[in-house]
Structures are given as structure tokens and as C-alpha cells.
Amino acid sequence: MRYMVAYDLMETMRNTNQWLGASALSFASSPCFSAIPNPALSWMAAWGEVTERTFQRMIVKPDWGIHTVTCEDGKDHLVEVDTVVERPFGDLIHFHVAGRKPQPRRVLLVAPMSGHYATLLRSTVKSLMENCEVYVTDWHNARDIPVSAGKFDVEDYTQYLVDFMRELGNDIHVVAVCQPVPLTLAATAYLAEQDPKAQPSSLTLIGGPVDPDATPTDVTDFGRRVTMGQLEETAIQRVGFKYKGVGRKVYPGLLQLSSFMSMNMERHSKAFADQIGRVAQGDASDHDPHNRFYDEYLAVMDMPAEFYLSTVERIFKNREIAKNAFVVNGHKVDLSKITDVAIKTVEGAKDDISAPGQCIAALDLCTGLDDSKKASHVEPNAGHYGIFAGRSWRNNIRPLVIDFMNSNSRTTAPNQKTAAE
Template structure:
């Protein structure tokens, strides 16, 4: 599998399906067919429209789509996305609300590098903007990173996070969502030993595999069933000539997407069939619920091969975070060195990817942290996606996280009374 031909074959299949959809849509739109309306042609046109959109979205990075924000003054303020730190494999960006007084709560969202872009957290960002200055890690698609940029594995990822935390300073509240939770915990511990003054004030870990073996799922079982040699032969491919990262070894986003889709194949098939029927009846729109969800879900990015393989080997197979044996740049990181950063874990009772028990395991590793700075929350009826987006996040989890941040933030200094004021 580790050849350009296999990577280009997947792209060829995607491109062909996009072309077939566009052709069917165009053919069904011929004016001559309107002389004798045929339901089969209407269905073919609807199929073509849905198919073209589906396969076209797979290679396009979605836009953040956060252009303005209504503040407490009732006015819409422009939101500018500013790059704070620019790196080869990912940037630190800031959602700056123009004309608004800077918020006291400064939040760093650590987005997953697990096949989707950071825009997957768009609704999470929007929900935090009223109360916080929001920063996020914006990881790059490995297919667009030249080979000359070098490797990027779990240690490099951890060092990136440490540098981002240093850049933002100690009054930062870090929220790590899903896959990066164990590495964010390691980055915080690394700073606790190497640069204590750069540690964040709080750390919230949401649905991450701190100890994957605490409550096994299909994801963790897969990590144990296959050998590293099998993964390298079946999952890793070399980027083709079409992209800037030509020659780079990656875990292709299209391959990851096929795995995602196969986990709930019946549900996805029904969703697309229903959408075709809606398009045929004229009930669909460009931004309906189906398109809003799948435009984001289908947009996938390639991961550096060394990052994917080291994640499976060191986080899932060897459990280095769970066993507190993780090393970064030759230095053994001791999670027990965290003594001042308040830590909260959040899990979903119906999470079938990072099941309850995997994330809360972080609290047992924090042997140097007093219990008063530890907290956990299990959200009933919430699945993996629901714990950082949707109703469960908005109504239940978000308020708890903001309360946790507020509780562990320094109180603003009171203004001194004016002694010359009239009695």
C-alpha cells in the first residue's frame, strides 16, 4: 500500500464519482427532457446533485464561517481570524472580535488531529465566544506539507502544544477535545517540569483516551488486534504528484473516512437516500441540516504517517500516558509533576469511541494535585460528538466548564475607592 499509485487510485475513484454525479445532474437538466417529464430523470438529477456535492467536499477544507458576532451591546462585531503562531504542521489562531473589550477568560481549544479539520469545532468556538477570548490549534493537511518540513509524531505534537501554551501565558484555560487529551495532559506535565511559569491555569479534558484499556471499545480493540507491521502495510500511503506533499508518507483522510462511514453504514445510507428524495421533491436547500452536517463530516485531511503510527503504538498499544511512562525529546514526563493546574474531565455515557472511564483515568495520574483541584462530569445520554457540540454541550457541559474556569481564575482586583469623593 505504501506507493503513490494506491494514493492516486483513491483520488481517482473520488474524482470519478464526483464527475459521474455532475454528469448525471447536467444530463437530467437538458431542456428537451421537460417535454415528457419522467420521474426517473428527476431522481437521476437529484442523485447526481447529492453525489457531486458529497465527493467534492472530501478534498476541500471548510471555511470557519464565523464572520460576525452579536455582543452584549446588541451590535454585530466583525470576527477576524488572526494567526498567532505559524508552524509547518499547524497554527495557533485567535478569533478576535473587533470593537469588543477583551475577555478575561482566555481559552485554548486543542482540536483533534484525527482525520477532520479543526473546523469540526466550529459550534464549540461559537458557544465560547460570548464569554472568552478563543484560540484554537489549526492543524494542516499533511498532503500539503512538503517532505522537507520533516517528520511529525506524538512527541512533536506535544512540543507544539507546549509552545502554544508558552505563547499564550499562564492565564490560559486549555480545553482538549477527544484525541489530543492524553498529549495535552503530557504537554502540561512537560511544562510543569521544564517551564512551570508557562503552565495553564486550568485543563479540561473532554472524551479523550487517557487510558484506552479502562473501558475497551471497537477503536481500542482494533489497536490491539493489528500489529504495527500490518498498519504500515495496509494504512500508510505516499502522497501523489497532485499535492505539495508529494512523496510524504500519510494515513489518508479518504481511508479514515471509509472507516468512519463503515461504523454506521446503514445510518449514512439512509441519510443520503433521504436527501436524494428531498432534492427530487425540491425540499432541500444549500444549508439544510444534511448539508451542514455532511459538508463538515466528509471534509477529511491526511495525517502524517509517523503521527498516526506513534499514536496507535504509544497511546493505545503501550499505554504510555496511562502508565505514566511517556517521553518527549528524551525526557520522561511525570504527570504527577502537575501540582497547580486545576483539571476537569468530561465524558459521555453513550460515547462508543472513548467510553466512560478512559478520560477520568487522568485524575488518578495526578498524584501531586490536591483533590480540591480535580473535577469530573459524566453527561447522561451523550455520545462522542454530543459532549463538545450540540444540545448536551450547550445546555449542560459548557456552563459547567465555564464555572470550573471561573472558580479557578484569579478574582479581578477591586477598584480603590476615591477618597476625595463627596461624602
């Protein structure tokens, strides 16, 4: 029960700060002060506006915000988000482009369940939608999932991926980003043994901890230092009475966000101070760089406790994927059984979360895969975020990934010539 009290206390603190911001904005913006040229009131209103928005966005799932896409015909086409498979802990969604012929190149983008929503991959989705049919794993906030839905750990996550791949068929190209990379590799190996005809055409693994010990970082060091007992005692809480998932054990998004912020507190503090100044001077807008970044960065979701703890224990501490000893539903997954799925790894030279070496380890584990079906790329000067979003992704990495898909497609992609041609 004390964990539930702690969860409600964090929510109360968040709600109080949001209220303080709204109150300051309302008070300083009162018409009765309009005739008083006092700059302190402008700064108070600016502080209130930034504070209210900051704490309000923490509990709101961002919208995908992808309403249209410009296709090869030069026209803007409306985009609809359709749910293909609906599950308690996550859905498989499809970005349907109205009025466009279905694209032969179909992509499943596996989003991480690491504290942020799948919308973190918004720019990745938009870039792929230009000439691909894009499907995304849209994970749910654990606080909104009733306890009656049961548990959800790394094995359940892997089984979800297996089911999603089966649903989409073997002409799908899978792209996994960050945290789900090792589990996506395991899901592919599981299919290779249990249902070979459902294996994807290709697998692109971007910046994930297949072997965390290959190149240690602060993230892997933390996993080594903290015992599972300490982690469960300090990080896990029960969802409070306000949400549908009341009583469910979770790793709260607000707790993870505070950890993220504390790692770069000086940088974040300066960013918010500068934003208050811009608002006071009338230079800010809803879609300025600060708001675009923090609207997504501050929107956090709770993770099921079983998933968080099993990730730390089985992926980082025990290195079950790196040792080819991962078990799903009592079945030991053998990565060497992958023989017909082309695999490409992508790493960032300046990635301080999944450093170079952690992801490429997947290629050595797939001993049954011919070298001609293996590829790797290390992007110079790119950090963790840059390898799946931003300039490095758009200009350098995305074209390589598209070429890799075309070279290993079971159907002919647009503008791709066959051998006969």
C-alpha cells in the same frame, strides 16, 4: 512506489464519481428536456447533484463560517480569524471579535488531529466566543506539507502544544477535545517541570483516551488486535503527485472515511437515499440538516504516518500516558509534577469511542495535585459528539466548564466577583 499508486487510485476514484455526478446533473437538467414530463430525469438530476456534492466536499477544507457574534451589548460584531503562530503542521489561530473589549477569560481549544479538520469544533468555538477570547489549534492537511518539513509524531504534537501555551501565557484556560487529551496532559506536565511560569490556569479534558484500557471499546480493541506491521502495511500510503506533499507517508483521509462509513453503512446509505428524494422533490437546500452534517463529516484530511502510528503504538498499545512513562525529546514527562493547574474531566455516559473511565484516569495520575483542584463530570445520555457540541454541551457542560475556569482563573473573569466583593 506502490503506495503512491494506491493513493492516486483513490483520488482518481473520488474524482471519477464527482465527474459522474456532475455529468448526470448537467445532462438531466438540459433545457431540451424541459418539455418532457419525465420524473426519471428529475431523479437523475437529484442523484447527480447529491453525488457531485458528496465527492467534491471530500477534498475541500470547510470554512469556519463564523462571521459575526452577538455580544453582551446586544449588537452583532464582526469576527476575524487571525494567525498567532504559524507552523508547518499546524497554526495557532485567534477568533478576534471586532469592536469588543478583550475578554479576561482566554481559552485555548485543542482540536484533534484525527482525520477531520479543526472546523469540526465550529459549534464549540461559537459557544465559547460569547464571553471568551478563543484560540484554536488549526492542524494542516499532511498531503499539503512538503517532505522537507520533516516528520510529525506524538512528541512533535506535544511540543507544538507546549509552544502554543508558552505563547499565550499562564492566564490561559486549555480545553482539549478527544484525541489530544493525553498529549495535552503531557504538555502541561512538561511545562510544570521545564517552565512552571508558563503553565495554564486550568485544564479541561473532554472525552479522551488517557487510559484506553480503563473501559475497552471497539477502538481500543482494534488497537490491540492489529500489529504495527499490519497497520503500516494496510493503512499507510504515499501522497501522489497532485499535491505539495508528494512522497510523504500519510494515513489518507479517504481511507479513514471509508472505514467510518463502513461502520454504519446502512444508516449512511439511507441518509443519502433520503436526500436524493428531497432534492428531487425540491425540499432540500444548501443548509439543510443533511448538508450541514455531511459537509463537515465528509471533509477529511490526511494524517502524517508517524503521528498515526505513534498514537496507536504509544498511547493505545503501550499506554505510555496511563503508565506515566511518556517521553518527549528524550525527557521523561512526570504527571505528578502538575501541582498548580486545576484539572476537570468530562465524559459522556454513552460515549462508544472514549468510554467513561478512560478520561477520568487523568485525575489519579496527577498525584501531586490537591483534590480541591480536581473535578469530573459524566454527562447522562450523551455520546462522544454530544459532550463538546449540541444540546448537552450548550445546556449542561459548557456552564460547568465556564464556572470551573472562573474558579481557577489567575485573572478576574467578566461578572465574576472577587473574594473582597
